[in-house]
Amino acid sequence: MRIDRLELESFRNYGRQAAEFDPRCNVIFGENAQGKTNLLEALVYLSCGKSPRARTDREMIGFGAPAARLCAGVFARERTFRVQADLFRDRRRKLSVNQVSAKNSAALSEVYNTVFFCPDDLYLIREGAAARRKFMDTALCQLRPRYAAALSEYNRTYDHKTRILRDADERPDLLTALPEFNERLVRFGAVLIHYRHQFTVRLREYAALHHRECSGGKEQLDIQYKTVSSVADPSADAGVIAEQLRRHMEEHQAAERASRLCLSGPHKDDLLVSIDGREAKQYASQGQTRTAALAMKLAEREIYKNATGEYPVLLLDDVLSELDPRRQEFVLNRIVGGQVFITCCEDDRLPQMLGGRVFHVKQGVIM
Numbered sequence: 001m002r003i004d005r006l007e008l009e010s011f012r013n014y015g016r017q018a019a020e021f022d023p024r025c026n027v028i029f030g031e032n033a034q035g036k037t038n039l040l041e042a043l044v045y046l047s048c049g050k051s052p053r054a055r056t057d058r059e060m061i062g063f064g065a066p067a068a069r070l071c072a073g074v075f076a077r078e079r080t081f082r083v084q085a086d087l088f089r090d091r092r093r094k095l096s097v098n099q100v101s102a103k104n105s106a107a108l109s110e111v112y113n114t115v116f117f118c119p120d121d122l123y124l125i126r127e128g129a130a131a132r133r134k135f136m137d138t139a140l141c142q143l144r145p146r147y148a149a150a151l152s153e154y155n156r157t158y159d160h161k162t163r164i165l166r167d168a169d170e171r172p173d174l175l176t177a178l179p180e181f182n183e184r185l186v187r188f189g190a191v192l193i194h195y196r197h198q199f200t201v202r203l204r205e206y207a208a209l210h211h212r213e214c215s216g217g218k219e220q221l222d223i224q225y226k227t228v229s230s231v232a233d234p235s236a237d238a239g240v241i242a243e244q245l246r247r248h249m250e251e252h253q254a255a256e257r258a259s260r261l262c263l264s265g266p267h268k269d270d271l272l273v274s275i276d277g278r279e280a281k282q283y284a285s286q287g288q289t290r291t292a293a294l295a296m297k298l299a300e301r302e303i304y305k306n307a308t309g310e311y312p313v314l315l316l317d318d319v320l321s322e323l324d325p326r327r328q329e330f331v332l333n334r335i336v337g338g339q340v341f342i343t344c345c346e347d348d349r350l351p352q353m354l355g356g357r358v359f360h361v362k363q364g365v366i367m
Contacts, residue, residue: 005020039361052118206295230247280292
């Protein structure tokens with residue numbers, strides 16, 4: 001899959017811009033705060049309907065503009081597509097594929113996929129569990145529409161239940177709705193656990209291979225999925241998982257009401273990363289954690305390839321400048337075979353190494 005053309009209108013610091021891309025490597029260089037990351041953000045948004053940076057669509061609309069438009073010409077699965085997103089300040093966005101309205105973000109993910117890699121991802125191992133859940137959710141929402149729908153419903157139900165627990169002292173009558181929300185959390189939570197486990201199995205396989213190669217065969221990376229303690233086997237049927245979640249939630253009812261917090265469910269899931277049998281978050285060096293993070297992001301790319309038969313579009317946002325020469329070489333040797341976008345501050349030797357085009361971005365203008 002590849003992005004042939006991108007058109008932007010009032011998106012971030014871009015007025016009206018268009019660019020045509022190389023099917024292999026596209027190097028986007030320029031000084032800081034000129035719009036390089038904004039360009040990659042647009043490519044991510046059109047692949048999944050979500051931004052890796054913004055919390056709301058309004059944040060991405062240019063200053064003083066009532067709306068923004070993003071449009072990409074894409075080639076995937078031996079077909080051409082036109083994917084478009086119109087963002088508004090005063091009403092809901094409009095998504096379309098080949099000029100046909102899309103009901104949700106899943107329609108975009110069915111066209112093309114992206115793997116976005118930024119410097120913050122190099123700290124994936126050292127950060128809290130929320131960062132690693134986001135890593136899983138971002139990948140799975142593009143790969144599995146059912147997962148994206150279940151995650152949306154789970155988060156919505158979680159917010160409702162949290163408000164009930166918070167306000168129950170003043171409104172005891174709200175507690176009568178708790179059983180319904182608990183049951184919804186159990187049902188959707190079982191779907192999340194099912195897919196997260198499957199994802200982790202593949203992630204563990206590919207990431208271990210990449211880490212071993214990058215470390216010269218000296219280190220062994222392992223990744224384990226950690227979920228609710230009552231779930232004995234996350235590979236079990238969703239019905240079995242749901243029953244185990246239900247039991248765990250019932251056991252924690254009193255504690256939840258006392259703390260006014262949702263204490264039971266996959267919203268606390270994590271990935272346990274170890275190197276040579278030692279917990280990476282606590283014992284690994286900075287170089288080891290960066291290698292592990294690299295391995296996980298490159299493994300994500302392999303999982304997409306295995307699931308769809310095509311490499312996703314890889315977006316490297318100023319990552320190479322954060323790596324030493326050995327790790328730079330490792331990454332560059334692994335990204336051949338699909339389309340890649342690389343942002344950097346200077347026009348360097350990347351196009352000569354990988355073949356492709358160079359774009360200079362200055363004050364929201366692509367040259």
